[in-house]
Amino acid sequence: MRTAQRRMTLLATTAAATATLLTAGLLTAVSAQAAAGCQVAYSVASQWPGGFTGNVTVTNLGDPVSGWTLGWSYAAGQQVSQAWGATVSQSGSQVSATNVDYNGNLATNGSASFGFNASWNNASNPLPTSFTLNNVACTGGTTPTTPANPSPSTPTPSNPLPSDPVPSIPPQTGLVGWATQNGGTTGGGGAPTTTVTNASALTSALNATGSAVIRVSGTISCSGMLRVRSNKTILGNSGATIAGCGLNISGDRNVIIRNLTFRDWNDDAINVQESATNIWIDHNSFSNGYDGAVDIKRGSDFVTVSWNRVFNHDKTMLLGHSDDNGGQDIGHLRVSYHHNWFDGSNQRNPRVRFGNPVHVFNNYYRANGGYGVASTENAGVLVEGNYFENVRDTYHLGEGDSGPGRIVARNNHFVNSPTGQAGGSVASIPYSYQLDTASNVKSIVTAGAGAGRITV
Structure with a gap:
């Protein structure tokens, strides 16, 4: 993501x-x-x-x-x-x-x-x-393309010796999960790249029609929510930061947001709403904002949220905004949350309404004071292969005035944390994925999650 x-x-x-x-x-x-x-x-x-x-x-x-x-x-x-x-x-x-x-x-x-x-x-x-x-x-x-003093009688070997070391395969950080469905998510694809360094240029690039790759450089200070149109890839250069505002994907589709630091936003950092589809939110860092870091609602669908870090923040990731919006949300709100680092983030990691199946796997939860995962309003959440450390309430059914959903929990790892409340059935996951061993998730995620951990 x-x-x-x-x-x-x-x-x-x-x-x-x-x-x-x-x-x-x-x-x-x-x-x-x-x-x-x-x-x-x-x-x-x-x-x-x-x-x-x-x-x-x-x-x-x-x-x-x-x-x-x-x-x-x-x-x-x-x-x-x-x-x-x-x-x-x-x-x-x-x-x-x-x-x-x-x-x-x-x-x-x-x-x-x-x-x-x-x-x-x-x-x-x-x-x-x-x-x-x-x-x-x-x-x-x-091998030199023009070898010195070549000898016809002594050909140069064309294959590595069996004793040559085999390089290790790096962590797989490509797109996985719900955003691979419904035709896939490619963002701006191979469209021309525009680099932006201020709020005015960023606003114009995000709101333009057509496909685009938008590279953010430096710190951009802004306020409110900036509209993101369809077929956009938004990539942060090293250290790229959006301070004070957030990105709003409303009714558009095929958007990728990667490698950005969001801080001090005055609404949401990323808001996905009004049946927006095929969104990938990946390798970003979020801290010290007003409301949600990543909120997904109002019939949006086919979203992957991956390899992000959230810290010094309260309300993290809301899926489904109200109990009375089932008419728009049921059959939608299908989201994959994986390899995210919920680093002391207090609650909504995520809080789910209606979506089924929602896939929460291979995330690292550290010292979440409120709770980890809440499934409400008949949602179906698969909580799988996560690492919970010093979390007093790992996952449960129902939250506040919202009625209970369903949780299937398996292969999770608990350190000074209780086994959560599970129950009911969850729809099957339609895509293939590799599940990291839960006891290894802490080291994997802390080494790779957040902005600045990938080359883009």
Whole structure:
């Protein structure tokens, strides 16, 4: 924005795919520079009938690269449909991923990551068997393109030795969960990038028609709520901060908000309402605001809230704004909350009305003074694989004047925290996901959640 996102028992497929990739030694590629070499980590982040999300990280081991294209081929008819962090095209089985404007320069040992959605035939989804970087075949090492004093009788090995170390696969932080459904969420896609440094420019860019990638630089001070239109990606440069105001997605769709710090907002930090759909809120930090950090309401749907940190704040994440709005909300408000760090945030982590199924998994809860999760008004919430530490009320049914919902809780980890109140049934999760072991979630989330933890 983790029995389906960031690590489900899908995934025999994802786990097996990753293991196959490692043992086959396929995490290598090479660039067309004077000394060429790279590592590639390709993984299936999530998989569902007819589709999957892939994550790729390429690390340059050779001389610096200015502009790159990574190529591979599929063997089972997979077709890439959407991408972020790269411009991806496909002809037949051949796939080419080219850098976007902000990640084209790779220093020695520098990396770039991108993700994509693709289709598959539901029979098999084999991993690519080889990669090229700038049209040079992968060899797994650094090799001069013009070797000194070559000897015809002593050919240079073209494959890594079995003893060569296999690079580890980085945490999968691509899109997972409800925002992968209903056609997926791509934001501005490959649209031109606009960098904004003040409130006026940000307001204009957010409210413009058409697709756009908007990069926020520095601290922007503002007030109230800024309207966000459809097909926008909003990315924070390093240290980017929005102070005093929030973003309002009202009736629009296909919006991505990543890598921003929100503080001191005077309404909500992010408000998703009026049947807005396909929203991904990922790797942001929230603190010291007036009302909700991320509130989702009024029939909105297909939302993923992932890898965010909330601290020094009271009312965190509200899902469904009132008990009398069932006519608009029932059948909607389907949201995935995963790998978020609820760091002393007091309540609404989240508070849920009507939505079913709502998926709360692999989050880290620390010292929440009020409560963790509340399910109300017949909502159905799957609370799975979370880490609760020093939380006096981990999850419960009903809240305030709101009637009870339903909670299915499983595979959670408790440290100085009680097992919560669960009961009833929850609709099945339709997407695939990988579930991290709950006892590992604290270290995983604290190492990766919040703004400034990804390269965008």
